[in-house]
Amino acid sequence: MEGIYQNIPRLYTALAEWAACAMYLFLLERRYSEKVTVILAVLALAVQAVLLVLTGGLPVVFWIPSMVTAVFFMYVFLYKSCRTTTMSAGYCCAKAFLLAEFAASLEWQLHTYLLAAGVRMEWFRFVLLAGVYFLVFGAVYCLEKPLQTREYLAQLSKREFFLAMMMVAFVFAFSNLSFVITESPFTSRIQADIFNIRTLVDLGGIAFLYAFQSRMCEYLAEKEVLAVQNVLKSQYEQYRSYQDSMELIHIKYHDLKHQIAGLRAETDKGRRERWIDAMEQELDANEMSIDTGNQVLDTIFGAKLLQAKKSGVRMTCVIDGALLGFMYVTDICTIFGNALDNAMESVMMLPEPEKRLIHATVSSYRGFVYIEIANYCEQELEVAEGDLPKTTKSDRKNHGFGLKSVRYSVEKYKGNVTVGIKDNWFELKILLPKQ
Amino acid sequence: MICIAIVEDEKIYGEQLERYLRQYQEEYQIEFKITRFHDGDEIVNGYRGAWDIILMDIQMQFMDGMSAAERIRELDRNVAIIFITNMTQCAVRGYAVDALDYIVKPVEYFSFAQKLGRAIERIRQKDENYLYIPVEDGMVKLNLREIYYIESQGHVLKYSTARGEYHVRGNMQTQEDTLSDYGFFRSHKGFLINLHYVDEVRENGCILRGENLPVSRKKRKLLMDKLMEYMHLGVK
Numbered sequence: 001m002e003g004i005y006q007n008i009p010r011l012y013t014a015l016a017e018w019a020a021c022a023m024y025l026f027l028l029e030r031r032y033s034e035k036v037t038v039i040l041a042v043l044a045l046a047v048q049a050v051l052l053v054l055t056g057g058l059p060v061v062f063w064i065p066s067m068v069t070a071v072f073f074m075y076v077f078l079y080k081s082c083r084t085t086t087m088s089a090g091y092c093c094a095k096a097f098l099l100a101e102f103a104a105s106l107e108w109q110l111h112t113y114l115l116a117a118g119v120r121m122e123w124f125r126f127v128l129l130a131g132v133y134f135l136v137f138g139a140v141y142c143l144e145k146p147l148q149t150r151e152y153l154a155q156l157s158k159r160e161f162f163l164a165m166m167m168v169a170f171v172f173a174f175s176n177l178s179f180v181i182t183e184s185p186f187t188s189r190i191q192a193d194i195f196n197i198r199t200l201v202d203l204g205g206i207a208f209l210y211a212f213q214s215r216m217c218e219y220l221a222e223k224e225v226l227a228v229q230n231v232l233k234s235q236y237e238q239y240r241s242y243q244d245s246m247e248l249i250h251i252k253y254h255d256l257k258h259q260i261a262g263l264r265a266e267t268d269k270g271r272r273e274r275w276i277d278a279m280e281q282e283l284d285a286n287e288m289s290i291d292t293g294n295q296v297l298d299t300i301f302g303a304k305l306l307q308a309k310k311s312g313v314r315m316t317c318v319i320d321g322a323l324l325g326f327m328y329v330t331d332i333c334t335i336f337g338n339a340l341d342n343a344m345e346s347v348m349m350l351p352e353p354e355k356r357l358i359h360a361t362v363s364s365y366r367g368f369v370y371i372e373i374a375n376y377c378e379q380e381l382e383v384a385e386g387d388l389p390k391t392t393k394s395d396r397k398n399h400g401f402g403l404k405s406v407r408y409s410v411e412k413y414k415g416n417v418t419v420g421i422k423d424n425w426f427e428l429k430i431l432l433p434k435q
Numbered sequence: 436m437i438c439i440a441i442v443e444d445e446k447i448y449g450e451q452l453e454r455y456l457r458q459y460q461e462e463y464q465i466e467f468k469i470t471r472f473h474d475g476d477e478i479v480n481g482y483r484g485a486w487d488i489i490l491m492d493i494q495m496q497f498m499d500g501m502s503a504a505e506r507i508r509e510l511d512r513n514v515a516i517i518f519i520t521n522m523t524q525c526a527v528r529g530y531a532v533d534a535l536d537y538i539v540k541p542v543e544y545f546s547f548a549q550k551l552g553r554a555i556e557r558i559r560q561k562d563e564n565y566l567y568i569p570v571e572d573g574m575v576k577l578n579l580r581e582i583y584y585i586e587s588q589g590h591v592l593k594y595s596t597a598r599g600e601y602h603v604r605g606n607m608q609t610q611e612d613t614l615s616d617y618g619f620f621r622s623h624k625g626f627l628i629n630l631h632y633v634d635e636v637r638e639n640g641c642i643l644r645g646e647n648l649p650v651s652r653k654k655r656k657l658l659m660d661k662l663m664e665y666m667h668l669g670v671k
Contacts, residue, residue, distance in 0.1 A: 281521065290527045301527075314546050316537055320530040354545040363530055363666075367635035367642070370666045376549065416659035423552070429663045433635060 008108040010056035014049040016104040020096035021077050023137045027144055028082040037081055044077040071097050087161050088153035094168040102202035107132040109195045152217050171205030226405050230333045237303040244306055294321025296332045304340045312353040317360035323369045326435040331409040338402040339428050343375035369432045377426040438485055442472045443492040452490055455547050475503030484511040487558050493520040504532040515554045560668045564617055568603050579617050583644055585610055585627040620661050622650040630665045
């Protein structure tokens with residue numbers, strides 16, 4: 001690495017690493033006031049610069065340990081100055097590291113190119129350095145901003161985290177392969193090529209990470225839309241059920257008027273008594289509101305019981321709603337709305353009305369809440385990947401989300417879901433730890 | 436033989452239920468012993484705990500079904516209670532008396548048979564089962580309910596039970612094979628636990644009667660599934 005093909009000065013790398021971290025400070029929630037943050041940032045820059053310059057002269061064997069130390073300090077800087085978890089700080093740090101590699105590499109490539117072309121002015125170096133770093137980090141900042149970095153990080157799963165980590169490690173190894181090994185199909189002896197490989201591989205890695213993150217964001221947004229739709233739907237159903245009950249009340253009102261007239265005219269005491277008893281029974285049978293101990297469940301089940309009655313479905317439920325007090329409204333809607341919709345749709349396919357049976361249970365068992373929604377079913381069940389059954393509906397694009405979102409909601413509370421058919425009963429069982 | 440009590444004040448409904456039970460007997464070749472009561476207080480007074488299933492009307496003249504069920508629960512935690520009602524409102528609250536289910540009037544045979552079938556399935560699960568383990572001076576007959584968990588300690592198995600601890604030479608695998616059909620689960624290489632006593636499942640263990648027992652990482656989901664199956668059968 002002689003002549004004009006010198007490698008990137010360590011100070012430049014330090015600056016790039018620091019600037020990448022600093023960019024994330026703008027995207028994340030800062031832990032301290034501006035003043036303290038600035039002091040921290042200056043301190044971090046000093047540490048990074050000293051560390052990299054000092055380790056610059058060491059032989060290749062120490063190159064990896066010194067890189068690891070540099071990354072570690074980047075992590076400390078990010079974690080200390082941002083209000084974040086260890087995992088999301090790690091994720092940001094990995095991305096910042098890759099970005100820094102890319103920015104430094106790109107800048108140095110342009111630098112050597114211009115140097116070879118004969119540009120030799122000292123001031124030019126600084127303009128180039130500032131310009132390239134500013135453009136790269138500015139562009140990334142603009143790209144990351146709409147990706148809801150904070151929301152995404154809050155929901156970052158272990159799997160995604162490790163995937164990103166692996167990717168960064170892989171890209172880093174690949175882009176620097178030429179500096180360590182010269183004889184391999186993926187490396188080059190020509191310095192210009194080595195720089196080219198490094199810049200392009202880094203760029204590819206960054207592009208992959210952004211594609212990955214934006215896809216994950218879309219996926220999370222889809223989930224949310226689905227949950228919101230469920231809530232809206234159940235609210236609409238509640239409204240409809242009120243409308244239906246109003247109609248029912250109007251009919252009964254007119255009925256009652258006639259009945260009172262009839263009762264007045266009835267002279268036989270015994271017959272009058274029987275008539276009144278019959279009326280009372282009818283009133284009980286039309287009692288539609290239920291009191292489970294949880295208002296959200298009351299709404300959902302109230303609507304479904306009415307719907308069931310209208311379509312000749314026998315729906316029974318033994319529910320201790322108070323047990324679900326720890327759950328969010330959206331999750332209760334998702335779980336019960338979807339499960340009952342599925343059950344209802346399934347039993348409606350049965351030609352014999354007396355077989356249309358649905359039973360729901362919410363009960364407590366030691367440290368658990370046990371939920372079971374079962375319906376009579378004569379169909380076979382096709383189980384798809386990840387042990388949830390495939391949708392039986394023809395419109396596959398819009399269906400089959402139901403059970404998935406049930407599982408998603410249940411897993412938020414560290415619970416479990418299973419589905420299966422036993423003795424002609426389709427059973428959806430959920431077990432949640434009490435909170 | 437399964438003992439069933441019908442508590443129903445209206446003669447037509449009582450007779451209908453009895454007819455359905457006889458039809459079910461014929462179809463499934465099960466023997467029932469049916470007793471009829473005409474009010475809640477009739478079954479509660481001098482309650483003998485001799486029934487497996489009680490079919491209970493909710494609206495009755497002297498003592499309603501809900502109060503009767505409450506009184507019965509004080510005396511008998513095991514009997515399966517199924518309400519027969521036209522008041523959905525009350526029946527939803529059936530969990531308070533640990534009611535299994537309810538049937539809405541007018542009762543149809545199909546739904547009646549389905550619900551009865553599930554109740555019978557649950558009763559069968561409650562059958563008493565025993566395990567004999569050799570001790571120094573003979574054998575000990577343990578009800579499976581009395582065993583909390585079994586821990587393997589080298590070639591010796593430690594039985595933690597309601598009657599204290601027993602240390603017996605034995606093989607974990609053999610015990611797992613015999614007991615896994617009876618609500619026991621191998622949560623870890625060295626532990627076979629009774630699902631009945633699991634209070635909580637944590638990240639890498641479970642709480643069983645206040646004791647923290649290990650659960651291997653890959654067994655956690657399976658344990659939750661087994662618990663669900665166990666609860667489904669309602670063996671409380």
